[in-house]
Amino acid sequence: MVVLAASVITKTGKALVSRQFVDMTRIRIEGLLAAFPKLVGIEKQHTYVETENVRYVYQPIESLYLLLVTNKQSNILEDLETLRLLSKLVPEYSPALDEEGICNMAFELIFAFDEVICLGHKENLTVPLVKKYCEMDSHEEKLHLLVRQSKINDTKDRMKQKASEIDKSKIDKSRGDKGGFMSSGLGRLDDGFSKMGISGGGGGFGSGSVHGLGADLEYPKPKGPSSADAPAQAPAKGLGMQLGKTQRTNRFLESLKAEGEVILEDISANTSSTKASLAVVSTDPVTLSVEEKINVMLKRDGGLSNFEVQGTLSLQILSRDDGFIQVQIDTGDNVDFQFKTHPNINRELFSNQNILGLKDPSRPFPTSQTGDAAGLGLLRWRMQSTDESLVPLSINCWPSVSGRETYVSIEYEASSKFDLHNVAISIPLPAVRDPPSVRQVDGEWSYDSRRTCLVWSILLIDSSNRNGSMEFVVPAADSSAFFPINVEFTSLKTFAEVRVAGIVALKGGAPPKYSSKVQLLTDNYQVV
Known part of the structure; x- marks a missing residue:
């Protein structure tokens, strides 16, 4: 042929x-x-x-x-x-x-x-x-590509190692600039802790996010007469650093928005970057923070699998002279909560008068840096329950297949006990190339292509919108593809309703000025 x-x-x-x-x-x-x-x-x-x-x-x-x-x-x-x-x-x-x-x-x-x-x-x-x-598959070409990739990987490893060495040298230098506190002053700190009865470890706290006094309470190295000016300079220095950090954070958030990430902004935030920085960094000599984290596992067909609340009360002091205090708190009628104090806190004083103070009142509470948002953990509480009425936000999701499409109706119902801020409900989607078709939504929605999920966001849920719904359409898929649903929100009210009643100065005179923060956060909130 x-x-x-x-x-x-x-x-x-x-x-x-x-x-x-x-x-x-x-x-x-x-x-x-x-x-x-x-x-x-x-x-x-x-x-x-x-x-x-x-x-x-x-x-x-x-x-x-x-x-x-x-x-x-x-x-x-x-x-x-x-x-x-x-x-x-x-x-x-x-x-x-x-x-x-x-x-x-x-x-x-x-x-x-x-x-x-x-x-x-x-x-x-x-x-x-x-x-x-x-x-034209070639063994020599494959070998060449493997050698080239190996060189690239080696170069990346060296870059990471060099970057780690640079970061370590910066940390060591910053520690040295603080008067050798972490090196030469470490032995004197251990001696001071031993005399005071404060030792390392978590004591009765166990493992958790609460900062133990033994591990976190740090006393500054004794200074000369010039150290009296330090309290006045500390807030100003912290503000300057925070402003620069805020600018970098804003640029980072803008880049995430360009990639399709959902960035929820607090409705109470001020548009001025300077005022926002002032809201983050407290300039008061004493700051007390009450924070609760909630873990909830809801069933898709109704019911409650897990409900747990963990709370902490943290203390932040800028000046050593302001550390001679005791904290008066109000725990209310919380019979469902288990409260635990740090071992170096006077438990009898707390049990009888709800006052948090060190066992040795002649010793002050240690100081902490302005940027240390965690503070020093003093009190911890915990609650577990199977009462579904305690859930602050319930989610119902109803997928239904019709022909080649799946219609998904999802609704929320919020408890009247809480006003929820920055609510984000993430619904996973089947592997689709295009965003879903949203027919109706109370609030705003966005499609996260990297995580393949639909994010339903509501800035504030209060008495005006305790209920809301959304409906969207995707190609036909099994109902299990839309679970687990992840929920995130914050609130200015807690379950235990622990609050700071005041502080008492142990050396007499007027107590230092203080501020208190209260916040409820979601740690793991899912509908499975």
């Missing part, structure tokens, strides 16, 4: 891919291809047409033709076998069997045709062999 040319053409005779295998002029090839559509009959069952000089062997491929032009002396059986092999190669290299898809893969198809037919004669090949020859 002798194959003159192999082509993929449209039904109008337009050649999308054409490869000639013998010495023929371009005009001759174009003339043969242009004549082919006129020779093809509509009702003919065979797949070849003969003229005076050539034979057309063809096969329809959707709206196109795969065509071989051979001489009349060629073996028709071999021609059909060649055509069958080429018909398998075309979809291998061009998944889209239309004009655009064929044109995009024209060079790959021509190279594949060249492997099958050489100088007009068929080669004894299979589809895997053709693909292998076209790929």
Whole structure:
């Protein structure tokens, strides 16, 4: 057999891919291809047409033709076998069997045709062999790529190691600038803790997020007379650092927004960066923080699997002279909560009078840095319950399949006991390329393509919107694909309602000025 040319053409005779295998002029090839559509009959069952000089062997491929032009002396059986092999190669290299898809893969198809037919004669090949020859797989090339990737990985490891060394040197330098507190003063600190009865470890706190006094209470190294100016300078220094941090944080948040991340802003935040920094960093000599974290596991069909509340009360003091105090708190009528004080706190004083003070009143509470948001843990409480009425936010999700689409209706119901801020409800979605079609929403929504989830956000839930709903449509999927649903929010009210009643100065005189913060956070809040 002798194959003159192999082509993929449209039904109008337009050649999308054409490869000639013998010495023929371009005009001759174009003339043969242009004549082919006129020779093809509509009702003919065979797949070849003969003229005076050539034979057309063809096969329809959707709206196109795969065509071989051979001489009349060629073996028709071999021609059909060649055509069958080429018909398998075309979809291998061009998944889209239309004009655009064929044109995009024209060079790959021509190279594949060249492997099958050489100088007009068929080669004894299979589809895997053709693909292998076209790929020109080489052991030396693979080895080269592995060596290059190994060098890249080594370079990255060295960069990480160097960056770690630089960070470590900066930390050591900053510690040295603070008067050698962490190095030369460490032995004197341990001696002072031993005399005071404060030792390392968590004591009765166990493992948790509460900072133990033994591990966290730090006393500054004694200074000369100039140390009296330190309390007045500390807040100013902290403010300057916080302003720079806020600017970097704003730039980071803007970059996340550009990537499609959902960034919820507190409705009470001021637009001025300076005022926002002042709200974060307290300038009061004493700051008391009440923080509760809630862990909730709700069942998708109703009911409660887990409900746990953990709370802490933390203290932050800027000046050592203000550390001679005791804290009066109000725990209310909380019979469901278990309260624990740090071992170095006077438990009898707390049990009888709800006052938090050190066992040795001649010693002050240690100071902490302005940027230390965690503070010093003094009190811890915990509650577990199976009462579903305590849940601050209930979520109901109803997926239903209709034809090729799934309609998802989701609603929330908030408790009247809490006003919730910055609520974000993340609903996982099946693996889809396009965002879902949201038909109705109370609040705002966004699609996180990186996590493949729909984020429903409400800035504030109060008495005006205790209930809300959203409806969206995605391609048909199993109902389990929309779970677990993750929920995040904050509140200015806690379950235990622990509050600071006041502070008492142990050395007489007016007690130092103080501020208190109260916040409820979600630690792990899911609907499974």
